[in-house]
Amino acid sequence: MPLFGKKTVHFCAICSKELKHKYKPPSGSEVEGYLCSDCHIEKTKEAVLKQQEEKARLQEAPDTCAICKKELVQDTDLQNKPRWQWNLEAGSLLCKSCFDTMEAKYQKELNYCVICNRKIGFIRYNPKPAWNLKGQMCRECWDKQNAITKGKV
Ligand SMILES: [Zn+2]
Ligand SMILES: [Zn+2]
Ligand SMILES: [Zn+2]
Secondary structure: OOOOOOOOOOEEOOOOOEOOOOEOOOOOOOOOOEEOHHHHHHHHHHHHHHHHHHHHHHHHOOOEEOOOOOEOOOHHHHOOOOOHHHOOOOOOEOOHHHHHHHHHHHHHHHHEEOOOOOEOOOOOEOOOHHHOOOOEEOHHHHHHHHHHHHHHO
């Protein structure tokens, strides 16, 4: 009867070979227990490959338009940083056509009366918050709106 003493025998979690040297599985692998050197090398290679693939995938992922989700591949698309007033996520990019649409809308809000659509000059009026209007107003419309809301009170 051979005596093994108190020494615990470990087996490789993959190939079940008895282990003289125990290797811990690389971080990120799902193997539990210990590995022999051969399996450890294999698993480490796998883990490194997986990491590289993930990295490559992240780098390859193209930027997408924050509005239409179109992939931004052209230089003209990648230059369209939205204005902060548009309330888009930080770092968002827009494709050329979405940018142009937003810009036109923005310019319109900036330069035209939100009520009568007339181009407003240097002097413009901001609607009162209670009016729930987005944009700016000409004097005439502001006075009218003001009179209406006052009449209601
Ligand atoms: Zn093994
Ligand atoms: Zn777009
Ligand atoms: Zn107006």
